[in-house]
Amino acid sequence: MGYRAKFEVWRGDSTGEGALQPFEVDVNEGEVVLDIVHRLQATQAGDLAVRWNCKAGKCGSCSAEVNGRPRLMCMTRMSTFDEHETVTITPLRTFPVIRDLVTDVDFNYVKAREIPSFAPPEDLAPGEYRMSQIDVERPQEFRKCIECYLCQNTCHAVRDHEENKAEFAGPRYLMRVSELDMHPLDVRDRKDAAQEDHGLGYCNITKCCTEVCPEHIKITDNALIPMKERVVDTKYDPLVWLGRKIFKREDLERKHATGKRSLDDAGPDNGSPLPADSIGPAGT
Amino acid sequence: MADTTTPDVVHHTYDVLVIGAGGAGLRAAIEARMRGKRVAILSKSLFGKAHTVMAEGGIAASMGNANPRDNWEVHFRDTMRGGKFLNNWRMAELHAKEAPQRVWELETYGALFDRTPEGKISQRNFGGHQFPRLAHVGDRTGLELIRTLQQKIVSLQQEDHARTGDYESDLKVFHEFTVTELFKDGDRIAGAFGYRRPTGEYLCFHAPAVVLATGGIGKSFKVTSNSWEYTGDGHALALRAGARLINMEFVQFHPTGMVWPPSVKGILVTESVRGDGGVLKNSEGERFMFRYIPDVFREQYATSEDEGDRWYDDADNNRRPPELLPRDEVARAINNEVKEGRGSPAGGVYLDIASRRSTEFIRKRLPSMYHQFKELADVDITAEPMEVGPTCHYVMGGVEVDPDTAGTVVPGLFAAGEVAGGMHGSNRLGGNSLSDLLVFGCRAGAGAADYLDALAGAPAVSEEAVDAALAEAEKPFSVRGAENAYTLHQELQQTMNDLVGIIRRADEMEMALKRLAELHDRIPKVGVTGGRAYNPGWHLAMDLRNMLMVSQCIAMAALERQESRGGHTRDDYPAMNENWRRELLNCSLTDGPDGPQVHLEHQPQPAMRSDLFDLFELDELKKYYTGDELGGHRADQGM
Amino acid sequence: MTTTAHDPGAPSAENPGRADIRARTLRRDRWWLAPLVNALGLATFVVYATIRSFWGSAYYVPAYHYLSPFYSPCFSASCVPGSSHFGAFLPAFPPWIPLAILSLPFLLGFRLTCYYYRKSYYRAFWMSPPACAVSEPHGKYTGETRFPLILQNAHRYFFYVAFLISLINTYDMVVAFQSDAPDGSVRFGLGLGNVILLVNVIGLWLYTLSCHSCRHVTGGRLKHFSRHPVRYRIWTTVSRLNTRHMLFAWITIATLILTDLYIMLVASGTISDLRIVN
């Protein structure tokens, strides 16, 4: 069952300099690429850097490029390769490398911070939220995202054009904008910002993000294109504009609404005779 | 490659340090920040990837959305029963009362739980919970929880940005940062020391309050659902800082982990599979759980398959199927079936949902399980049964804390989440951990803020302490090639798995302690190759000492407790013993001939407040309590 | 395809600290196949459609009322008698103006701005990118942020018009179920041409209704489906179709060519229609 496989693993440091290093290593039945990298660590290269956590496709830590294709190493089974094939593992290309297979993904955290947070209606206390399943299903799909950044890595708008990183939030975060815009209780208007602040226009809907997403989220079809259409609504559609004028329906749009601070409200109780014990109110 | 010059240490000052960015850590940080403190969050992995992300089933909170008869009292009773009355009752009380509000709060942060037809949060069944109680999002609840908290942190940072122009002015995340040491000034906490994993840069934090939220210890076992993060760092840091660990003998083995292929052995198969209708069968096709209903649970569980099946639709008039017994019972049952030769080819039993639910139902309710089996084992769970077996999952034991403030005996040191002990007694119910994280995370944040408000004078970190911590971290680089960290780790895991595993015996545990003592001598000889930048060999070398210390606590406590209860099963003492219910075992460090040593002590379990005691029927209490303890019950006083 | 001289993988001032991997891609599968096939397919259609639109004859079969979709609606006085189903109120055109000048630009615009075709031609012709994780040969990229590509946002109007044109095509298809009797009267008739026209119209409707803009205006723009149960139902159906939009895009390319080719052959007398009824 087991066999010896040929591997090439990119090894280098934060200067970006490095090279593919060849290895020969045992492979057993049912193993994934991450198992092999661990075997290399334990037997041949104790300091081989790799990032991982769950080994079950849930945390999105182990992103790399296997034979040039962006993948989760823990979800890439060795049985998908030919026994004679040399398997090449390289770090994500779009982000600065830290060491070996580990890259600095802070770009994504910076982009995440630029998106205004969820803003619920001010008059709803915790426990009073009512949303129907069909309304939450759309944003729920996007919340499956495990933040593996494979889409961010693959999107050519930044992969091939470092200079666009400043303007473009990338598919994962445009999807976040979309998620909030579709959230049944979010009151902020995000449409103009999607284009003006987060660079929705850089996306040319070529769908590589969708192709690599390990969660099989239909990023382009369900998040990015609908968001583009929503932008058209506010920016370019006279019919919609006319309809709004006639019916005066603003679809809950308030641009600078903020959410109320949640701890100020205790919410309905759950049968406890006492109010929930507390250490004291949130100060300041 | 390792350079020989002494590296620099960079210093930072904060009000509150939160170690751990899982559910407990993030909730604590939010609370402390909202109470006006400057907070730093330190985490070994990337922000948003902490272990909590792996939780699947749901968050237990008695919101009563699915069954209006549910309330905190029922939840409290379930929790105490699940923990076999060894729980810290005050923690269980606070947990049951506050969990709903903590969950509702998440919605104000943007969480999107699955809904009931009226638009409320949907709740599902889980083992040991009398009513459907687990708020959930498909089978990725942990992901929703951590993402929501992560986004709340971001939103707080945005508020700070609007005020100060800097997102990180008052709340900063140092991710991929490992804490190796806590500092004290006298007996008060003064700060922490550690290294950035990517660069190997050393940082010293000056902070009068530290919240430990580092999760569990599962990586000391070979077959585990836990990730590399679970090396018991928080447990060990607390011990070294002078705090005590309690209940360390109680380690939960989840009944259903994957058993095939070998490389994924241990990965969790969520309990929701059973909550949603999955059943366990042995190689003879028998639903064997009916044979394993223990006396204490006789009344609450169905005795026939028909009744069990009816329960899914009509829970009020039927009793639940025994597949939904607390985890310790199910894990033992599976273990026994396999031992008696009725196991599956890969050494597990069958978990079958394919023959009981429609394909659409399975794919809708259990999408990540479907995905996980498809991709990792080539098994289509809508068509075939899964093969499952017990896997080390959770440690009930942990740092002893004050229930209301989450403070430890060390002033300024707080602990919440899996790293804290007491709440779950001898066995945790599914879904009670995520709610535990929120309830006590919040309390730890508030406790730390309160502590700071009352604090007189700032504790200082001494230079010698920093130098000592630095020297300790640098040590593996100067040891040359004697021992390999990976090999030692494997030996440690094998020892714990084989000798202090799911079924325990005195002679085996004595053997384990001997081997651990040997490892104790070998670990200082671990050398590493390469430099400080993202060097997994070095990281493991640093974590090993913590794993060892925690493993010693587990083995010593397990040897001492001469009964079987919850997550602790003794072959040589198979019965539960009422007298042991009053005893807690605690571990601390004392100075020994060659450095600090783990020291085990008994301590009495505080008696339950009478109004809580009265929530139970006398008949039930009789199964757990000795006669003289029952005196205060309401049933007695009437006489 | 070979590796180009352009080398975006190499660290430079603009790519600080990225891993220095020189190859344009390390993919070993035949990633170039998809863009190649797309390019050939699209080119075939464009060439065929252009030639036929300017052809100016063999687009109408008077006996069976078959009208090629490339000539519908035909409003010019130059149109073959009978082919102007809605009247010929425009003067005669010089030969360099296609007879369906009123619909063709919109149909062209509809497909040109179609989210699927955009993906297809950006990848196949503009190589932006040629395939995922294969670097593109352009030094600069601004996507659809500025003129002219910002005009892609107009897709929705093309959709509105295309919807009307689909109605016209449907009318053309229905009308063609009449054939001229020897006595000059009109009676029901059915031939292979009808079947082809029908299939084409079905294809066109599937393509048009599965459009992303359609999905958006029917329900996608709503925040609360629960308050609009009917629109939610429509949206659900359109969404289901939408997942096959690419398929319909290619099917309609094939059926359009096939329909026109068949009518051309019959109209020019090269073959005769296979009649089933009358």
Ligand SMILES: Cc1cc2nc3c(=O)[nH]c(=O)nc-3n(C[C@H](O)[C@H](O)[C@H](O)COP(=O)(O)OP(=O)(O)OC[C@H]3O[C@@H](n4cnc5c(N)ncnc54)[C@H](O)[C@@H]3O)c2cc1C
């Ligand atoms: C597969 C699986 C499924 C589960 N499903 C459920 C469920 O459905 N319901 C439920 O209630 N519970 C479930 N649990 C249990 C629950 O998820 C955990 O107990 C809980 O997430 C622990 O959270 P925590 O906040 O205590 O720690 P974690 O989320 O584990 O976070 C620990 C944090 O501490 C950091 N850390 C650790 N050591 C250091 C150090 N030395 N320096 C700096 N940082 C450090 C880590 O990086 C991490 O950020 C499940 C557990 C597993 C493994």
Ligand code: SF4
């Ligand atoms: S569809 Fe848009 S966001 Fe996704 S990879 Fe392509 S250009 Fe990037």
Ligand code: SF4
């Ligand atoms: S959207 Fe998909 S590919 Fe992108 S980060 Fe999330 S899970 Fe990864």
Ligand code: FES
């Ligand atoms: S290790 Fe978590 S996704 Fe691969």
Ligand code: FES
């Ligand atoms: S026609 Fe293709 S998306 Fe509109």
